[in-house]
Amino acid sequence: MPNWLLPENIADVLPSEARKIEELRRLMLDNFRLYGYELVMPPLLEYLESLMTGAGKDTDLRTFKLVDQLSGRMLGLRADMTTQVARIDAHLLNRATVTRLCYAGSVLHTRPSGLHATREPLQIGAEIYGHAGLEADAEIQELALASLALAGFDSVRLDLSHVGLLRAIIAQDAAAVRDEAALYTLLRAKDAPGLRALTAGYDAVTRDALLALPGLYGDIDVLARAREVLPPLPGVLKALAELAALAATVETKALGRAEVAIDLADLRGYQYESGAMFALYVPGLPNAVARGGRYDHVGEAFGRARPATGFSLDLRELARLLPTAERKHSIRAPWGSAPELKEKIAELRKAGEVVIQSMPGHSNEQDEFECDRVLVLADNGSSWILKNLG
Numbered sequence: 001m002p003n004w005l006l007p008e009n010i011a012d013v014l015p016s017e018a019r020k021i022e023e024l025r026r027l028m029l030d031n032f033r034l035y036g037y038e039l040v041m042p043p044l045l046e047y048l049e050s051l052m053t054g055a056g057k058d059t060d061l062r063t064f065k066l067v068d069q070l071s072g073r074m075l076g077l078r079a080d081m082t083t084q085v086a087r088i089d090a091h092l093l094n095r096a097t098v099t100r101l102c103y104a105g106s107v108l109h110t111r112p113s114g115l116h117a118t119r120e121p122l123q124i125g126a127e128i129y130g131h132a133g134l135e136a137d138a139e140i141q142e143l144a145l146a147s148l149a150l151a152g153f154d155s156v157r158l159d160l161s162h163v164g165l166l167r168a169i170i171a172q173d174a175a176a177v178r179d180e181a182a183l184y185t186l187l188r189a190k191d192a193p194g195l196r197a198l199t200a201g202y203d204a205v206t207r208d209a210l211l212a213l214p215g216l217y218g219d220i221d222v223l224a225r226a227r228e229v230l231p232p233l234p235g236v237l238k239a240l241a242e243l244a245a246l247a248a249t250v251e252t253k254a255l256g257r258a259e260v261a262i263d264l265a266d267l268r269g270y271q272y273e274s275g276a277m278f279a280l281y282v283p284g285l286p287n288a289v290a291r292g293g294r295y296d297h298v299g300e301a302f303g304r305a306r307p308a309t310g311f312s313l314d315l316r317e318l319a320r321l322l323p324t325a326e327r328k329h330s331i332r333a334p335w336g337s338a339p340e341l342k343e344k345i346a347e348l349r350k351a352g353e354v355v356i357q358s359m360p361g362h363s364n365e366q367d368e369f370e371c372d373r374v375l376v377l378a379d380n381g382s383s384w385i386l387k388n389l390g
Contacts, residue, residue, distance in 0.1 A: 009112040009119040013316070015367045020319040021122060025104050027150045028124055028315075035143060037102040037126050042084035044077060044106070051076040054083045054301035056272050062109045077108045081123055082310065083272075083298060089129045090302040098130040104315070114287055118316055125292075125312030129299070132307035134242060137276050137294060138249040144280055144290050144311040145250070145258055151318055156258040157281040158250055159288070160243050161266040163273045165213070168235025173206040183210065187265045190214040205231050213265045220247050222262040242276050272298055278311075284321045289313055328368060330354035331386065333375040344375065344384040 006012070013021065029039065045051075047068075052060055062079040078084060081103050089099050104124040112119050126143055128136040141158070148156050166183065170176035176183065179198060186194045192214055199207040212229045216222050223244050230236050247260045258280070266279065268291065277293030292311025299306040333345055335357045345355050356364055356371065364371060371389065378385045 007119075009117065011118060016324055017319060019368055020322055020325055021315050023325075024151055024315050024319060025122070025124060028147050029102060029104060031146060031150060032102040032126050032143065035100065035126075035139070037100040040085060040088050040101050040103050041105065042078070042081055042088065042103065045075050046078070046084070048074040048076040050087065051078060051083070054086065054272060054298035055080070059083075062111065064108050064110055079107055079109055080312075081105060081107060081125065082127070082295070082312065085125075085127050085310075086129075086295075086298045086306075086308060087302050089127075089306060089308075090299050090304040094304075095130070098128065098136075100126070100128050102126040118314075120316075121314040122316045123312050124315050125310055127308060127310030129306045129308050132296065134245055134276075136307070136309050137242075137246055140292055140309050140311050141246060141250065141278055144278070144292055144313075147313065148280060148282065148290065148318075152322065153282045155283055157261055158258040159261045159263050159266060159279045159281065160246060161263050161277045161279075162239040162243055162275065163267065163277060163293075164235050164239035164242075164275060165230070165264055166267065168233045168239065169206060169209045169213075169231070171233075171235070173203045176202050176206050176210070184267050187213055188267050190265055209236075216264040217262060217266075220244075220260055220262060222264070223247075226262075226264060239276075246276055246278075275309075280313075282321065285317070289318055289321075325368075327370040328354055329372045330356055330369040331373045331375055332364060332371040332389075333357045335360055340382060341375075341384055348375075 033039075048065060051063065059079050064077040066075050066077070067073070068075045085101050085103055089095070089101060093099060102125065104122070107121055107123050109119045109121070126140065128140060145156060145158070166187065170180060170183065176199070182198060183195075186198060187210075192211070195211055195214070199210050202210070209230050216226050216229075223240055226240055243262065247262075250258055250260050266277070268277075268279070272295050273293045274296040275294030278291070279288035280290040282289050290311055290313035292309070294307075294309040296307050297305070299308060331348060331353055333341070333355050345357070348355050354369055355375070356366070356369060358364055373386045373388055375384050376387050
């Protein structure tokens with residue numbers, strides 16, 4: 001086997017694709033800053049017990065583990081940056097007020113999330129800590145939509161769901177509480193036969209509500225239907241009211257408008273989410289391109305409970321959906337050490353022009369640039385001027 005082959009679902013990113021990814025990263029981080037988000041850079045690896053604090057079983061299974069040759073302790077290569085940023089908020093910043101943080105960096109997965117997915121996503125996201133109200137959820141939702149708008153997506157579907165529904169429905173049924181993990185799996189898969197079998201011995205009210213959840217998906221009218229078929233428990237009514245409020249904020253936002261859908265059985269992230277959740281879908285990709293939601297209890301694992309909500313997406317996956325960028329017009333210049341030539345090249349670059357100096361004996365060959373002008377010595381022999389090619 002050739003020694004330059006890479007592991008499965010690991011790939012190099014070549015110039016034109018790398019440029020798309022980097023431009024998206026800059027656009028989004030700059031936009032986060034306009035909302036007041038501060039950039040943090042967590043480490044790629046941590047002690048495993050720290051990295052797994054507050055994380056669910058899914059994250060544990062996706063995490064590469066290795067032994068630290070200095071301490072002998074187990075290390076983990078991050079599979080998700082959310083809990084790392086929560087640790088930074090809880091212990092390093094330790095602020096009493098609202099904190100807005102953003103991040104961008106590679107994560108590693110032991111297995112790909114889909115058939116063609118990479119095991120090295122480039123995760124970018126934003127988090128708000130310290131505010132328990134829906135205002136924080138609405139801002140994160142808006143920021144996620146604005147991020148896709150910056151990437152050029154004008155057709156976006158926003159799916160809303162809420163962890164509180166399942167927890168409120170099963171709270172009064174000991175058998176259902178015992179089967180919580182199995183219920184989560186069946187609801188996520190919308191496995192109606194499996195749900196009927198598992199809930200056979202449950203309280204009738206609990207069973208009917210659980211069996212209704214997989215069918216409660218569609219447009220905003222689903223919320224009215226849910227109020228009719230689900231028990232009027234305080235937790236259920238609170239969750240439905242929050243979803244209605246968040247859906248209404250999308251309809252009134254001028255930036256990043258989206259089609260709103262409700263899916264009350266979509267429980268991805270259930271293991272550490274604590275409230276409203278959302279997923280964003282765009283044409284060309286069957287899976288959600290971005291996910292977000294509230295996770296108030298993660299901070300407790302770090303010894304400091306803080307309301308928290310945020311979102312993240314994979315820049316590499318998003319960039320694959322975008323058309324190849326047009327080649328940038330550039331200027332070809334000869335190699336030389338003449339002061340007049342160096343001054344002219346510096347002047348052009350300062351003005352934002354791409355100037356590529358040809359190495360002696362070689363032609364230029366780039367994927368990203370198209371040399372449509374050339375820098376030549378004027379007839380007077382002392383100044384350099386631009387000439388169009390072709």
